[in-house]
Amino acid sequence: MIQLVNLEKTYPSKSGAVTALKGVNLTVEDGDIYGIIGLSGAGKSTLVRCINLLEKPTSGNVIIDGEDLTKVKRARLLEIRRNIGMIFQQFNLLDQRTVEDNVRFPLEIAKVKREEQDERIASLLKIVKLEDKAKAYPSQLSGGQKQRVAIARALATSPKYLLCDEATSALDPQTTESILDLLKEINKTLGVTVIIITHEMKVIEKICTKVAVIDHSNIVENGRVSEVFADPKSDIAKQLIIPDLIRYTAHKTGDRQLRLVFNGELTDRPLISALAKDLGVAVNILYADTKNYDGRPYGHMVITVAGGQAEFDKVVKYLDQNGINYKEQL
Ligand SMILES: Nc1ncnc2c1ncn2[C@@H]1O[C@H](COP(=O)(O)OP(=O)(O)O)[C@@H](O)[C@H]1O
Ligand SMILES: [Mg+2]
Incomplete structure (x- = not known):
């Protein structure tokens, strides 16, 4: 379970502090596919980057399975991060490495034995349906295939959580559908809890079980998708839904x-x-x-x-x- 408690984040800037999150409270239960939706600049990326402490909150707590990440030592944080995969809009693959070596990267860092690496890579490429692309380079792949590699890489260390920041925003509608289907499959068969950041309602509608609507650094409403969709209360949720x-x-x-x-x-x-x-x-x-x-x-x-x-x-x-x-x- 992920609990965000009174999370605040301000960025310093020349023209004064920029508030990206204020008083954010959110609980993500194991097994959820939790969507976080809002307009550009609302604070979505900041929120998701605070979950694995890529961004250090200015105040508040990030509690994952009972452990407060804002209070743990660096070494422990690195361990916890192996349990939290992340994918991005721009895929962030290593262009000089083949598909299999991209997926290998986190396994090398985790000092997994070479033969175990190979087994793991084979099974991950099977999950994302890219067995035949193991030796290809990212430049030879379509956007959807690149995101599949990124997903395989994110799952390499068998994380319990997967964070997706606008993971389908650079993809066409059909490819978006297939990536969302894959995320749903991963949630169902591997039991991975998925957090999806998006500005697109159709992403939430297609796979999320719960949704939080974020506006101007605040979560303005959240709950089961069916309920929030049926009766959106905030102006921003009405506008989006x-x-x-x-x-x-x-x-x-x-x-x-x-x-x-x-x-x-x-x-x-x-x-x-x-x-x-x-x-x-x-x-x-x-x-x-x-x-x-x-x-x-x-x-x-x-x-x-x-x-x-x-x-x-x-x-x-x-x-x-x-x-x-x-x-x-x-
Ligand atoms: N590294 C940064 N330095 C300064 N301001 C930032 C930084 N990252 C984000 N911001 C500001 O924080 C706010 C929220 O940004 P972000 O979390 O990226 O929103 P979203 O992902 O919803 O578009 C915006 O006003 C943005 O300009
Ligand atoms: Mg963003």
């Missing part, structure tokens, strides 16, 4: 609108047609973005109710009686 909705509602139809929020509490039944039938009220769906996770609906729907106050009240009462979350869009 439901941009269409925000855009839509910017121009008004004049009718009163209700935004219905589904967060998995209902079974997947045809609510709107049931509502229209039960009440005899005509309802228009202006916007719907609902998804099914585990057979339960999550997401948003914006509706208007034809008629006057009486019809509107009937609909609201119906939603209340059926335990459906809603907000009037103003």
Whole structure:
């Protein structure tokens, strides 16, 4: 388990101190695929670099499996780091080394015996599906292949944690999908806890179990992806998660609108047609973005109710009686 407690980071600069993190608290449980999303400059890279103390926090604690990394000696920190792999947007491979020797690098540092190195490299290249590229050089590989090498290298010392800083941001959508599938597979089969930094919602949507939204050096909301997605509270989360909705509602139809929020509490039944039938009220769906996770609906729907106050009240009462979350869009 990773616990960040009251984490603060300020960088000194000529024009005064720059705050990159303030009062960040976050718990990542074993087995999570934890997404951290925010706009550029929000503090994401600083946050993830504080987890393995590549960046030393100005104050606060980084507690990994009960051990506070801000308090351990240098030698112990280097040991702990072997348990935390990391990959980057720009892959950071060693261009002069072949694929297998890139993967070998951390094994050399960890003083693993040569024949064990070879076995380990073979099994890692199999996991990332690059067995046939062992002797290739990075310059001969595509972006997706380079990131696979970086993943194999990050996993060389069998870490329990894998940190990914914008690992798919330099890749096209299809390659992104395949790298995300690989990360999910690694999480599932090797039990590696994965932390994913991204500015892209689709990355979170595709593989993360939990998400934290970071804005101006702060985590403004976090929780299970299904819940945060269904009902984002902060302006920044709304902007990131439901941009269409925000855009839509910017121009008004004049009718009163209700935004219905589904967060998995209902079974997947045809609510709107049931509502229209039960009440005899005509309802228009202006916007719907609902998804099914585990057979339960999550997401948003914006509706208007034809008629006057009486019809509107009937609909609201119906939603209340059926335990459906809603907000009037103003
Ligand atoms: N080494 C550094 N020195 C000074 N300021 C930095 C440094 N690294 C990051 N910052 C500043 O800290 C803030 C957060 O940056 P960063 O963590 O890179 O955000 P993100 O990864 O979300 O884009 C930004 O204002 C950035 O300019
Ligand atoms: Mg960054």
